[in-house]
Amino acid sequence: MSVIIHPSLIGILLGLFVFIFYHRILNYLAFFVSVLIFLFCLNLQEGVYSYLTIFNYDFYIKVDKLSLFFCYVFSLIGMVGLLYSLHEGNRLIPGPALLYMSSAIGVTLAYDLISFYAFWEMLAFTAILLIISSRTKASYFSTVRYAIIHAVSGLCLLLGMLYLSTHYDIKSVATFSNIRGTFPYYLILLAVLINAAMPPLHFWLPDSYPNASIYGSVFLSAFTTKSAVYALVRMFPGEPIISVAGALMALYGVIYATLENNPRRLLSYHIVSQVGFMVCGAGLGSQESLNGASAHAFAHIIYKGLLFMSAGAVIYSTGLERLHLLGGYARRNPWVALYFFVGALSISGLPLTSGFVSKNITIHSAADLHKPLEYLLMEVASVGTFFSIVMKMGFNIFFGEPKSNYEVKPIPWNMHAAMFIASSLCILIGILPSYYYQLLPYPEHFVPYTYTNIVNSLSLFSATALIYFLVAKLIAPKPKINLDTEWFFIKLCKALVYLFNKILVPAEYRYVGEFYRFLVDKMLVGVRNLLVSMNYVYLGKVATEVPQNVYNLSIKTSKFYDGNMLKYLQFLLIFLAILLTVIILI
Amino acid sequence: MLNKQFKRQIFISSFILVLMFILSLYDYLVHEHHHAFSFENLPFFTGLIGIIGALFITVVVKILGKIVSRGEDSYERYYTS
Structure with missing residues (x-):
C-alpha cells in the first residue's frame, strides 16, 4: 500500500493558522494555498493510498475518476472564492473557507468510514463559521438551526456506519446496493439526503445561506450539497x-x-x-x-x-x-x-x-x-x-x-x-x-x-x-417572506413547549408534587422539629444554665477570695504542712 | 393582462418562438426520430412544455403565495432573512 500526504492536510493546517493568527495579509496566503491544493489535486494518480496510521489502524484515500472529478471542482471553486474575498478583512472568511474546501476534498477522497465521517463533520463545523461570518443576529439564529439539523445528519451517519462495521463488517466507502433495505442503509441515506437538502429537510439551506456574508455564501453554495451528491453517486x-x-x-x-x-x-x-x-x-x-x-x-x-x-x-x-x-x-x-x-x-x-x-x-x-x-x-x-x-x-x-x-x-x-x-x-x-x-x-x-x-x-x-x-x-x-417546511418544525417545537407548560407542569405539580409534599411535610418538617427541640432541650440549657452556674460559682468563690492577706497566708501554711506530711509519709 | 412595459420584449420573444416553431416543424418533417416517449412525437413538443410549464408555475406560485407568503415583519421573531 502506497503512502501519500493527504491533499487536505495543507489546507487544514494553514486554514487553522490563518484563522488563529488572522491578519488581512493572510488572505493572500489562503489564496496561494488554494492554488497549491488545486495543483496537488491535478497531479493525483488513481489508486488507494494510506495517509495516516494510528494504533495500527490505517486511514485510506481512494483516488478514482469520480473522486478526482469532484476534487478538481472543489479546489477550483475554493480558489475562485478566495480570490473573490481577497480584499475582505474578516477572520471568519479565508481560514474557515480553506478548512471547508479541505473537508469537502477529504469527503470525496475518503475510503475508510472513519475518515469519511470525520471530514463530513468537519464540513458542517466549518460551514457554521462561514454562516456566522456576517455577524448579524439573523446569522446567529440560522447557525443554531443549521447546527441542529446537521447534528442530526452526523448522528445518523455515525450510527449507520457503526452498525455497518459491527454487523456487516463493511469498513470502506463503496456502493451499499448489496445491503439495500437494511437499517444502516436508510440511516446513512437519511444523513446524506439531509446534507443534499432534500425537501422537507431542506429548510436549513434557504435559511442559512442568505444570512451568511456575501463571501461566505459563495463557498457555502459549493461544498455541502455537492459532497452529498458525491456520496449519493458513490454509495446509493x-x-x-x-x-x-x-x-x-x-x-x-x-x-x-x-x-x-x-x-x-x-x-x-x-x-x-x-x-x-x-x-x-x-x-x-x-x-x-x-x-x-x-x-x-x-x-x-x-x-x-x-x-x-x-x-x-x-x-x-x-x-x-x-x-x-x-x-x-x-x-x-x-x-x-x-x-x-x-x-x-x-x-x-x-x-x-x-x-x-x-x-x-x-x-x-x-x-x-x-x-x-x-x-x-x-x-x-x-x-x-x-x-x-x-x-x-x-x-x-x-x-x-x-x-x-x-x-x-x-x-x-x-x-x-x-x-x-x-x-x-x-x-x-x-x-x-x-x-x-x-x-x-x-x-x-x-x-x-x-x-x-x-x-x-x-x-x-x-x-x-x-x-x-x-x-x-x-x-x-x-416585500414578503415565504414560510417553508421549517414552519412545521417551528410548530412542532411550539407544541412541545405547550406540552411542557400545559400538561407536564400541572402533572408534575399534581402527582409528583404529592410525593414532594410527603417528603417536605412529613420527613423534612419532622427533622426540622427534631432539630428545634434539640435546640431547646440541649442548646437552650447550655445557653441559660451555664451562665447561671458560672454566676453561682463566682458568688461562692467571692466569699473565699475576700482580699484578707492573713487568711491567704494561713491557708498557704496549712497547705504546705499537709504537703510536707504527705512527702514524709511516702 | 398584456403588460405595456414589455411590449418590445413580447414582440421579440414571439418572433423567436415562431422561428423555433418553423425550425422544429422542419425537424419534425425532415429528420427521423426515435423518441423514448410517444408524447415527444408531437411537433414543437418542447415549446408546448415551455408554455404549459411556465403557465403551470405561474398558477402554482400565485396559489402558494396566498398560503405561505407573509409580511416581512411577521417573520421577524424567527430572525431569518
Whole structure:
C-alpha cells in the first residue's frame, strides 16, 4: 500500500493558522494555498493510498475518476472564492473557507468510514463559521438551526456506519446496493439526503445561506450539497426512491424560487432545485445518469458560485438585498450584469453554456431509461429555472427603472477577476463539451449539439420568456417572506413547549408534587422539629444554665477570695504542712 | 393582462418562438426520430412544455403565495432573512 500526504492536510493546517493568527495579509496566503491544493489535486494518480496510521489502524484515500472529478471542482471553486474575498478583512472568511474546501476534498477522497465521517463533520463545523461570518443576529439564529439539523445528519451517519462495521463488517466507502433495505442503509441515506437538502429537510439551506456574508455564501453554495451528491453517486447509485424524489425536488425548488424577493434566498432555492437534478441522476443509476449527476454537480458549482458572486457584487455595491428595491443595475455596472447573465443562462441550460452540456445528460438518460415522470418533472423544472432566474431575478435587478434611489459603489478588482474566471469556465465547458466529458467517471457518448437539441432548447426558453413577459405583473416581487417546511418544525417545537407548560407542569405539580409534599411535610418538617427541640432541650440549657452556674460559682468563690492577706497566708501554711506530711509519709 | 412595459420584449420573444416553431416543424418533417416517449412525437413538443410549464408555475406560485407568503415583519421573531 502506497503512502501519500493527504491533499487536505495543507489546507487544514494553514486554514487553522490563518484563522488563529488572522491578519488581512493572510488572505493572500489562503489564496496561494488554494492554488497549491488545486495543483496537488491535478497531479493525483488513481489508486488507494494510506495517509495516516494510528494504533495500527490505517486511514485510506481512494483516488478514482469520480473522486478526482469532484476534487478538481472543489479546489477550483475554493480558489475562485478566495480570490473573490481577497480584499475582505474578516477572520471568519479565508481560514474557515480553506478548512471547508479541505473537508469537502477529504469527503470525496475518503475510503475508510472513519475518515469519511470525520471530514463530513468537519464540513458542517466549518460551514457554521462561514454562516456566522456576517455577524448579524439573523446569522446567529440560522447557525443554531443549521447546527441542529446537521447534528442530526452526523448522528445518523455515525450510527449507520457503526452498525455497518459491527454487523456487516463493511469498513470502506463503496456502493451499499448489496445491503439495500437494511437499517444502516436508510440511516446513512437519511444523513446524506439531509446534507443534499432534500425537501422537507431542506429548510436549513434557504435559511442559512442568505444570512451568511456575501463571501461566505459563495463557498457555502459549493461544498455541502455537492459532497452529498458525491456520496449519493458513490454509495446509493440506482436507489429508486431518490430518482422520483430528486425530480420532485427540482420542481419544488423552482416554485419557491419564483416566489422569492431576496436574491440570495432565490438562489438558495435554486440550489435545492439543481441538486434535485443530480439526486435524480444518482437515483436513475445508469452510467449515463451517474455521469449526468457528476457533470451537473461540476457545472453547477461553477455557475452557482458565479451567481452568488454577482448577487453579492450587487449587494456590496448597493447595500440592497430585495428585488423590489432594485432595477436598472445593468446601466450602472454592465460587467456584473454580464457575469450574472452568463451564470443565469448556464443554470437554465442554454446552448453554449455549461448547463446545456451537463443538465441534458440526466434528462436524456431519464428518457433512455423510460422514466416519463422524472423526464417531465425535470423539463418543467428547467422551464422554472429560466423563468425565475433569467427572467424574474435578471429583469428585476438589471433592467427597467430603479425602484429606489440607491447609490452604486465600485467593486474591487479581485471580485471582477473571480467572476470573470467563473464566467469563462461556464462558457468554456459549454463550447468544449468533449474535453469536459473526458473527465467524467464513466465513458460518455452523449452529443449535446444536435439540430434537435438546440431547437428544442431554444423553443423551451423562448416560450418561457414569452409567458413571463405576459404574466410579469402577476409574479412581480413583493416585500414578503415565504414560510417553508421549517414552519412545521417551528410548530412542532411550539407544541412541545405547550406540552411542557400545559400538561407536564400541572402533572408534575399534581402527582409528583404529592410525593414532594410527603417528603417536605412529613420527613423534612419532622427533622426540622427534631432539630428545634434539640435546640431547646440541649442548646437552650447550655445557653441559660451555664451562665447561671458560672454566676453561682463566682458568688461562692467571692466569699473565699475576700482580699484578707492573713487568711491567704494561713491557708498557704496549712497547705504546705499537709504537703510536707504527705512527702514524709511516702 | 398584456403588460405595456414589455411590449418590445413580447414582440421579440414571439418572433423567436415562431422561428423555433418553423425550425422544429422542419425537424419534425425532415429528420427521423426515435423518441423514448410517444408524447415527444408531437411537433414543437418542447415549446408546448415551455408554455404549459411556465403557465403551470405561474398558477402554482400565485396559489402558494396566498398560503405561505407573509409580511416581512411577521417573520421577524424567527430572525431569518
